[in-house]
Each structure stands twice: as C-alpha cells, then as structure tokens.
Amino acid sequence: MATKTAQDVLKLCKDKKVKFIRLWFTDVLGFLKSFAVTIPELETALNEGMGFDGSSIEGFARIHESDMIALPDPNTFTVLPWRSDDEMAVGRMFCDVMTPNGDHYTGDPRWALKRMVKKAQDMGLTFYIGPELEFFFFKNSVGQPQIIDRGGYFDLTPLDVASDLRRDIVLSLEAMGIPVEYSHHEVAPSQHEIDLRYAEAVEMADRAMTYRLTVKEIALKHGLHATFMPKPLFGQNGSGMHVHQSLFRGEENAFYDVDDPQHLSKVGKAYIAGLLKHAKEICLVVAQWVNSYKRLVPGYEAPVYISWARRNRSALVRVPMYKPDKAKATRAEFRCPDPACNPYLAFAVMLAAGLEGIKNNYELPEAIEEDIFEMNLSSRNQAGIESLPGSLDEAIAATENSKIVREALGDHIFDNFLKNKKIEWDQYRSQITEWELEKYLPVL
Numbered sequence: 001m002a003t004k005t006a007q008d009v010l011k012l013c014k015d016k017k018v019k020f021i022r023l024w025f026t027d028v029l030g031f032l033k034s035f036a037v038t039i040p041e042l043e044t045a046l047n048e049g050m051g052f053d054g055s056s057i058e059g060f061a062r063i064h065e066s067d068m069i070a071l072p073d074p075n076t077f078t079v080l081p082w083r084s085d086d087e088m089a090v091g092r093m094f095c096d097v098m099t100p101n102g103d104h105y106t107g108d109p110r111w112a113l114k115r116m117v118k119k120a121q122d123m124g125l126t127f128y129i130g131p132e133l134e135f136f137f138f139k140n141s142v143g144q145p146q147i148i149d150r151g152g153y154f155d156l157t158p159l160d161v162a163s164d165l166r167r168d169i170v171l172s173l174e175a176m177g178i179p180v181e182y183s184h185h186e187v188a189p190s191q192h193e194i195d196l197r198y199a200e201a202v203e204m205a206d207r208a209m210t211y212r213l214t215v216k217e218i219a220l221k222h223g224l225h226a227t228f229m230p231k232p233l234f235g236q237n238g239s240g241m242h243v244h245q246s247l248f249r250g251e252e253n254a255f256y257d258v259d260d261p262q263h264l265s266k267v268g269k270a271y272i273a274g275l276l277k278h279a280k281e282i283c284l285v286v287a288q289w290v291n292s293y294k295r296l297v298p299g300y301e302a303p304v305y306i307s308w309a310r311r312n313r314s315a316l317v318r319v320p321m322y323k324p325d326k327a328k329a330t331r332a333e334f335r336c337p338d339p340a341c342n343p344y345l346a347f348a349v350m351l352a353a354g355l356e357g358i359k360n361n362y363e364l365p366e367a368i369e370e371d372i373f374e375m376n377l378s379s380r381n382q383a384g385i386e387s388l389p390g391s392l393d394e395a396i397a398a399t400e401n402s403k404i405v406r407e408a409l410g411d412h413i414f415d416n417f418l419k420n421k422k423i424e425w426d427q428y429r430s431q432i433t434e435w436e437l438e439k440y441l442p443v444l
Helices: 006-015 039-048 109-122 163-175 201-221 266-277 279-286 343-359 377-382 392-399 403-409 411-429 434-440
Strands: 018-026 032-038 050-053 067-072 089-098 126-138 180-185 191-196 225-227 241-249 305-309 315-318 332-334
Touching: 006 018, 006 039, 006 089, 018 039, 018 067, 018 109, 032 039, 032 050, 032 201, 039 050, 039 067, 089 109, 109 126, 109 201, 109 343, 109 403, 126 201, 126 343, 163 180, 163 191, 163 201, 191 201, 201 225, 201 343, 241 266, 241 343, 266 279, 266 305, 266 315, 266 332, 266 343, 279 343, 279 392, 279 403, 279 411, 343 403, 392 411, 403 411
Parallel strands: 018 089, 305 315
Antiparallel strands: 018 032, 050 067, 067 089, 126 191, 126 225, 126 241, 180 191, 241 332, 315 332
C-alpha cells in the first residue's frame, strides 16, 4: 500500500473537490461506525484525531471512561464513488481508536489485529489474506427473502440478472483502489461472489469492511437488498468467506518448499496444524452469529469436519492446487468463516492459531482426500476426524477458556465479545419459532 501523509490527503481533497470526510471504525461485533468532518476540520483530525463518546458503541467503554479519539489513517483515504459527483465528493478514512492520553484503545478490533500482525513481524513474517466473500441479493430486507434469480454456479445471463450489479460493484471497488480477481454467480439462487486480490492482513480487513458496504450501497441503488447473512434460505447453500492465507519472509513464501512432495514447508505444515488444532476455539470468532451454525451443517458444501486436504472441498482447510509449481501461490484456505464476522478479529485469531502451530512445531496429520460428507460416524472416528461446534452455544463453550483467543483479542475484547454472544444465545433459545408452531401446535 502506497504511503500517504496528512499533507497528501489535504491535497487530494482539494484536487478531487472533497467536501466531507467520513471517519470509519468498527465496534467489537464488526459493525461499521462512522461520523463526518468537513474540510476545515480535516487537518486537526489528521494531526490530533476527533473525540467521540465510546459508551454508545457495542463493546467499547463504560460511561465513566467513555471519551475516545478516532485517529484517521491517511493511508486509507479514498473517495466514495457512490457518494460523489462533479461538484462535491465524499472521502473516507479508517481510524485507529485511541484513549485521550494517546494510547491505543484495547477495545479497538483494528488494534487487536495490528498486535497479532506485529507478533508475526517479530518472527520475520508478513501475513497475507485473500478472502472470498459470498452474499445474496433479495428484493427487500423484511419478511421472507425474495430471490431475484434462479441461477446456479457460474451461470450467465439471462439466468443471472445480477451481472450488471456485480459489474457496478467491481468498478466501485477498483475506483477505491481495491483490486478484484473475479466475480460470478454462486451455487444458490440469488447468491454471488466477488473475490479480492490478496493483501496484507490489516489492509485486507479494511478492504473487507469497504467491500461489504459497497455491495449494500450498489444493491440499494438498484432497488435491492444485499445481505451477508450466513444462511438466509432454508435448503440452499449458505454464504461463506473462505480465507486464503500465507506467510512471507520478504519476497519468499514461507509456506513453500520446492523439495516437499506437497510443496509445503515445515512452517506451512505447522501453520495448518495450528488452524486445525485450534479450530473449535476460534470458531466463535470466525462464525459469530446464531445463524452461522445454520450454515455449518453437513450437505451444503460447508466444512464442518476438522481435517485438511489438497483436492477435497469437504475439508476444513484446503491447500489449493491451481498453480502447484508457483511458489507465491502456495497458501492455506480456511473454509469455515462466514462473511458476517468481524474481519479484524477473525484474521487475528486465525493468525494466532497458525503461529501457535509454528512456535510449538505442531505435526500436520495426514490429508483426508475422500469425501468426508459421505463417511459415516464410525469411519470419521476411525480417521480421527472431529467436528466444529454445532451451535453458537457449543462455540461459546469451546472459546471461553481459550488462552490463544484471549491473547489474540486482548482481555477487553474477549470479555465483551463473549458476553455479547451469551446474550445472543439466551435471546435465541427463548424464542418460539415458526417451525415449532407448525410442528407442535396442532398435535400437542
């Protein structure tokens, strides 16, 4: 990412006729928060930050310690294409959340990821991420979801009526300096995917947040609703966020070994072993909603079995074989996250699990190349294949005593995130669902 200074931002704003700057950050759950400043206030914001009340932000400060500072990151400046015209443009910058005494706020998810990235850097490693975020287009956001097409995987028009929407999204992302690899219709009706070119982890988390808002904004302009809800349609595939990840030493891919039969280095194998060993612990963070566990069920291409493979897409971790002889392409694809998670926290716990594997020389188990969905329980047990948590409640239980998740997120985020998830589960389990009424009311 090209480095920008405060002066660069001020000049860009003048050149591009920017009148307002939106300052972005996320709460603990990953919801984007924003407030705007005008150009006369911009220089002060860049140099000193802008104060706000943190007590109203989920997972942030209590009322008696509520004063927070949003300090813009000049490197993240861009103009929002859907909010700009020839006469007036709107820019945005991501912010680091600071305390009034100038320290990084421990409740800031962006800071949690930066701390984990620093741990990798101290080991001489750079963490790269390439996520595949899936989503649905629906006619509205209330009531039963109404699909806009009946297309399937890679279908083209006329079945795929959303081609123009995907095009507009891609053009908007590229206008903001976010490179896109490709876009296509996904397996379920009305489901789509746009893949971002890999980048360093913090930059990619910023891009993922921008991506989600861009998809929703463009859908709204077309009179539609876009959702990253993991499982909005019963009986259809849910939306995942397969996360391709690798570690580099300078220009060299630390996952690659030309002499290994699988082209995986000891570092790569230990990293993947860490993801597998700690998958249950980190699941709550990468699949953080009650609805996430409606997606993580066998039969809909969602990986629920803790194993790895090269060709097998039913495995939790896959090492893609598209370019087996290309060193920089060697990577691990972690397949259980969904696109509704907080990407800062999700990337942080994945890196924490992988680094734990490297530091402790975890041994990678044998790859499972047969279709695990077709295996019975006895066969899975014999192969030593365990399952991810089956509900938010099980995921909470797997996380609340996790040392690596607590260290990755920090005590403040860990405690507040866990508290929120327990409340969510209590609210969910006390609901009377339409399914229960249809099944039980007539007969009990």
